Amino acid sequence: MTAKSEKTASTAAMQRREFLSAAAVVGGAAVFGFGIPLDARAAVRTGQYWSPEISTVPEINAWIAIAPDDTVTYRIGVTELGQGILTAVAMIMNEELQADWKKIRWEYASANRDVKEKAPAWSLKTPGKEPYSTDPNAPGGSPSLPAVYRNREGSDPREVSWTGVYRRMMTNGGAFKSLTYYYHLAGAEARERLLLAAAAVWNVPVAQLSVKDGIITHAATGRTTSYGKVAAKAAQTPHPNPEGIKAKTPDQWKLLGTEQKYLHTPHVVTGELMFGLDVRMPGMLYAAAKACPVWGGDVKSYDANAVKNMPGVHSVVQFPIPDRGLTRAQRFSGGVAVIADSYWHAKSALDAMPVEWLIPADVAKANSADMMKALLASMDKPEKVAVNQGNFDTAIARAAKVVEATYTAPHRPRARMEPGNATVLVTDSRVDIWIGDQSPQETLVSGSKLTGVPRENVYLHLATLGGGFGRNGNGPQAEHAIMIAKTVKGRPVHMIWSREEDWNVGTTYGAQCAAKFKAGLDADGWPIAIEARTAMDTGGSGISAGLDHFPYGVPNYRHTTNFVKFHVPVAVRRNTFPPQIFRESFIDELAHAAKKDPYQYRRELLMRTNFPLRDAQVQALDMVAKMSGWGSPLPQGQARGISLEGEHDGVSGVQAQVALVSVTKQGSARVLRSDIAMDTGFSAVNPLAVKKQLEGGVYWGIDDTFSVDFQVKDGRMVTSNYDTVLTARMDKYPREVNIQFFKSERWGASSPEASMHTVASALLDGIYQITGKRIRDEPLNNHDLSWG
């Protein structure tokens, strides 16, 4: 289908490009609207394919280019997907570079360049190991790669080299300190070279120069110049001693630690921010794809003739089960696709086409209820004893009271808002991929392996992602698109998964999870023995979250785990770790059994320990109790629940939350208000981003608790769209959210989204206090909460 206006459709599209390319000026800050390289934008405007990797403005180092007009472009090696990472990374580089924050632009770094260029040695330095030092440069034993990289060095099935120039192009969790250190160094290296260039021009010692907002000053003579003026010289002059470059210590930070709005916000509100779904290339075809709904299945037959004359249809193609080496060993399916002149034509034809599937017989009858039964049964014979302190068995025998509870959580999708998609252009000698992607380097390898084109000739152009929540679970959208596009060489193909395809076949899930808790209380209601058994699908994440470093004081503690292998693909999901929620629910149950206040009960149990994070945890509880007016009278039908996140040591990120809960007599429940206290440590880069993540986590916890229940029947996921799940919206979100931070002398962890855990157990306890109903198997939508 085509459109014409006074202008032709393509001129209309071009005109939009013109509009986009007139870099929006917002609050004085000229910002790249959509994060593709400057030269690439020019290429798009003239209707050519992008040719990135060439910088027409002086490049100081791989991360920083500075134009004569002082505009600084930061190349961001990780994809923005809502967590504010692009703003955070730009802030970090700017903290060190000290350019004018109002003249900052951003673009995504090139994964292709990463293949071709080795990281300079100075950028490979890692921060000292000592976790609580305020100095990131401090020696703390032998510098080593942080665990998140170390695990993958050499053992990654995709053979990605982690020593490429942008070697850390991934948006994963972990200690912020480790993940961001090289951006500090990049900013510092560029600053020093710019200063050296100015010193050379003026023939003065570099030590006499200072810089603020991109203006270099020689105080003795009153001379000034700007970064833009010396950038060309600096770009050509290497640093004499790059190994000696140091990052600032947090006490020297000026920009970091201040609230900065997201750099991409101005482009969101005009609709111009480019997501993968928004890629438009000249001559582009559209594809709709459908894979066998039972994971690991394939196509038996399909009737292309039935649809080949439908409007706009270009061709029908079959694609195989993606090589598991390219999908992190996950089992996905083979399928079929229709290529057409618009997505609607492609989808309509695909929906109309008769397809028969080859369903793997061993899982053809698998369903959620049986899987949950298997998980529950597995715990009778623990597979692994993860923690064993004291002697649980002898202690429980002398308990005055025994409390037991079994909790379960269903499979949950990460369900990012933007359905899986990718745009791919394959020719004999080159592959271009446009995609929002959390692991672009790996996807680049897929582009090479699936086409035979060498990696050096695969160009991956990052777009912003409409949510991520665990890329490696987002499934083989790139692989599907590459396999489809290589059937029409020379033309870009824009493949989109339907929402149903995205949720049912294209993604991996947060694992099903079950736990059995047992505690023995003494005559005063304090635990003398606790056992926590957990079970989860093999490959699930967080089976011991909050339990292997149990923060509460109990002399006899045992924690065991079981993994059970199912065929449902599972992986990490936005830090959703059900055991953490179960733990807090169980502590609530103990407090009620002991007839004690859940806040004071937790506080006392923490005080019985001597763990490293104890004081921060007590502080978080005290702070949130005060914020929420804990203990003050409430009307009938309302109650407060309290919850604590975290383990007993490690980097911080401690948080506590109080949820003010209401339940009507008819059983309609809601969190009315949420209060959160969090220890950000001294390393919070952008407190506004932390707040937004906390706010987002509150939504996840609420939606999971109320509505998320993904069901497997006949081997396939049958829950497919927003009409039955993920139904919590504005009307379930608390009208009031209060957040307060405090700073312990630690590096903070970047997981504020854990507010999803704290809101969940607090909500469940509020419901219990009001209705007397203790819900141990979410979601709430399956339960009658009426009372009175």
Add this chain to the structure above:
Amino acid sequence: MALNLVVNGQLYSVDTEPATPLLWVLRDSIGLTGTKYGCGISECGACTVHVNGQAKRSCVTPAGSVVGQDILTIEGLSSDGTHPVQLAWKEVDAPHCGYCQSGMIMAATALLQKRPNPSDEQIESEITNACRCGSYYRVRLAIKRAAEMMRA
């Protein structure tokens, strides 16, 4: 067949079947990609546009049903991001990833045209859009701030 659509004040002649959802005509034929696809079944609101000033979910609106009517997309709200709703959105930094936000903004704008001073209850019953990042808190703040700015 050719359908005449008026989008953001401009006339487009689009060669497509009348049953084609407006969403895909906007995105694929006309090239206005600010309007997003989230569910295709009128549940998530990512595809919200205005038709004659009313919020409408374009994924279930046949293009043939809005011929000649006044269609407004996020791109037409202002030429430079200075509509009060856009300004309010920037002021409170409402977006996370941003994907659902075009729909949120269009739904909010339609609400504010109807109700210049919406109550929390009205916001909750009218803004039924989904946001998987969980921007609801700031979206509420932004709507209230926009209401203030529009009244001023």
